[in-house]
Amino acid sequence: MKIDGNRKQDRATELVLSYYAAFNRGDWEGMLALLADDVIHDPNEGGREVGREAFAAFLGRMNASYREQLRDIVVLATLDGNRAAAEYVVHGQYLHTDAGLPEAHGQAYVLPGGAFFDIRGERIARVTNYYNLQDWIRQVGD
Template identity: 30%
Template sequence: MRAPVEQYFAALNADAYDDLAAVFTDDVEIHTVGAKPVVGRAAVLAHFPRVLAGYAEHCDRVTRWIETPEAIVTEIEFTGRLGDGRPVVFPALDVFDLRADRITRVTTWYDTRDVRRQVLA
């Protein structure tokens, strides 16, 4: 059950965005606090490079896994460095809905005010 989520984080952390195609269903949805949903595999695959473009480096480290038959919840520690060298660090929570060993939905929560403060400082 954990394999597609582990592959998701490995691909994101390596900037291997093409590898994400294998873990998503065609109708995958990404829901992030404060943002409009991103729907469909093609839109989702274009989404991540845009979101992470400003980071010279970034890493989502899972610090806790909670697993059910239909979903996985992960607590994340995001660490990154912007293009100008400033660090960005924040906790997040991701919920992954799964169907047939593929991710159908990712819902992400984090403190948007804190992240905005770090990025726009």
């Protein structure tokens, strides 16, 4: 059965929403299951990382320093379902000092962010994240 363009678009949207639902639950294994083995990850202000193992290591680093929930998530996807974008608001707490960043002592922050996705074979093949780092530093700075 051939899937029409709208169904592919819907599936891409559902995939990205499932990714963020897993994030909000702290379900790192659930997130990783939605990624291609060779996923490309472009973290905000960081170097490109490739592979599910590298993404898992990134999640471990993030989990050690931050507690975050994403709210007001909006996802847009192309008709062919190959690309998507998301916008959201991060509600977080900075728990443990992250290398090269201000000292952590439980500061709360609220920060708009976004991400771009490539989708291949019902899996996320690329995640590129963006948020305003200077705004975050202003919010958590002493």
